[in-house]
Amino acid sequence: MSEALATQDEALSRLLAYVFSGAIGPPEGKGVGYALVEAKPTAFSWLASLEDIDGPPAPVDRYLIKIDRLSRDICPPEHIVLSEIELAEAAFAATGQHLVSSTRFTNGALSISYKVTVQESLDIAYVVQLRHHGCVASMDVLMASISRMIDPQILPVPPVYPIPGEMQRQVATGIGRQIPRLIPGVMASSIYPRMSHEERLIIVQKMALAFQACWRIQLPEHHLIGELIAATIDGQVVLKIGPDRHYGLGGPFPTVREYLRAYIRSSLVALEKQQGIEEYKERFLGHIRDFVDNRMYNVPTRYRRGHPHRCYARGHGPS
Template identity: 70%
Template sequence: MAEQLIELDEAVSALLAFVFSGAIGSPKEKGVCYALVKTTPTEFSWSVALEDIDGPALPIDRYWIQIDRRSKEISSPQRIMISEADLSEAILSATGQHLASSTRFTDGALSISYKVTVREDPDIAYVVQLRHHGNVASMDSLMTLVSRTVEPHILPVPPVYPIPGEKRRQEVTGMGRQITRLIPGVVASETYPHLSHDEKLIFVRRMALAFQACWSLPLPEPRLIGELIATDVGGEVILSVKPDRHHGLGGPFSSVREYLRAYIKSSLVALEKQEGIEEYKERFLEQIRDLVHNRLRNIPAIVEDIPIVAMHSDMGPHNIIVSRRTPIDIEAIIDWEFVASAPFASLHRIIEMFFREPASNGFGPEYDRAGELREAFWNTIPDWKIWAENEATQVFLEWFRFGLFMKPEWRPQDLSESEAREFWEENIRVVNGMLQKYPE
């Protein structure tokens, strides 16, 4: 009789119950942030943290937790960290310099970070990040390619310092170390909402050029859809396309329609698993299931015409470093974990961040005169404006937005009646539109 192993869904439920029991601290008024780091035939491994979602962006303790797929036994949490000895070894190997000091630094969503100084040059600081999602060797190579081929005033990236042997180390441990130069400044998500309209216009024009620079990176032919991997081969950076890991879609896909079908089916799975939205599910889930299971064949062939490009899939204000003194000046684009070869319009949600106020549901109200911001963005890159208005793009966005807005975020209980109504407004509008256009 075959051995019964627990599957991922059951393991996630056990993990959350374990964390909410207080295993890594009091969960009161906190959310659980977790990410699957490694899967083997006998074990799941996660990075897990308790996070004050509304609190300041401070370093938080993340823990390595494993679940045995046979016995369901959960390991004792081990704090994820880089020891001073490891920091010293990494800096020496990558830069030839010697560690002077290190302090915990503001973390990314999928990494822990340290600010490091060296004895040889106290005016220079580095950021050492322990990443469990990003392919560090690929990130280093891609950022090097960008710095070599794109003008730094258009698409600035922090200098990277590859650690010899880190690719193999990440393959074995599930975590990789990345070293970049610390770029002084502040993230644009803190400053952009407070800029004047004229300042926003300048900023979105600059961001349009940055997006265009990404989209212009040369991709291998034929152009496939998936995760973009960069490999250094004797000093030359070679790009290839592998299965999508960001959404777990698989691939790579040679067809835009197949990519959309995989994306929408993945969105349905996420909707089915989402908790705390029972009112929404009772109203829409069965109709959405029916559409997804029976009418994805209706995606028109014209979507195959949409350009497939290289992209930083998370190039929103939260990953842009700007000058503290002049916050319309872009100092660096950071966190190149999510890099893809994909239809350019799949960046719809990210680009919309520059036209909308921040919101907990991810799609806030438009800024005053948002139409002028959009015009400024697309008029700066007129060749792409033509594509943005093209029928292939509009049809693609109809289906892509269905996948994007199919699952609403959990709605807080303390909202006013009008706030509660507005919270899922875009989800309901998009889903209703598709249900009406593609009835049974």
């Protein structure tokens, strides 16, 4: 009888133990950030990092770690970086300009970022991001399309500079490269706690206007719930709805009711796996299972179909 392959949960436990062992740096006082990059029949590939739990936002070292599903062996971690030569090649391919300088930049939640300047426009800076989550080519098309149709004072979207052939490269490597222009400013999360109530209201109002503007996107007529995917075909932007990847729910779903069922079932699975809350599981897990197994059919009728003018698509911008 052949040996059983490791499941994703088993591989994750192996990954966390490996990272907390000090394999990619001292773990004291830090948490592990991780994300699944690729799942193959033979191996899982993870992006992992050690991050300060209470420290200020700062670039972190991220590593690609592969776990063999049969042997459970872990390959040596691969430090994910872009060299000066790679940054220069990417910037030239996207903008036709020549690199002058580069420096690590504050990362998004799942990205690795560099700030770069070029010879031809020293007063302009770009951000070169390595992203595994979301199709970079689709995000480039969607961001460019939104910037053309919506007032930048309402929804400011930085210009993006697609790298030729990046879709094929991301499929092959699991990690794509995106280059938007750097918009100078301060992250709202760093100053929001110190703002007055009146100042916070201004930000919230602007966010509400930005969300309202997103409804102006011309979505596919056949309304589904999933990830919004954009492509340029014969010079025209074409949108379609694919499976939900943000939560890994699958789909796309034809009704809100089916989407909610999948989301609740996914949340139940996550709760069952959660460690350190056994007291709460003992008190509540049985009731939650009963609801999921026997009562989810009773979703109110008004939630069974999406709004006729909305498809509830989820797009992914820079993180």
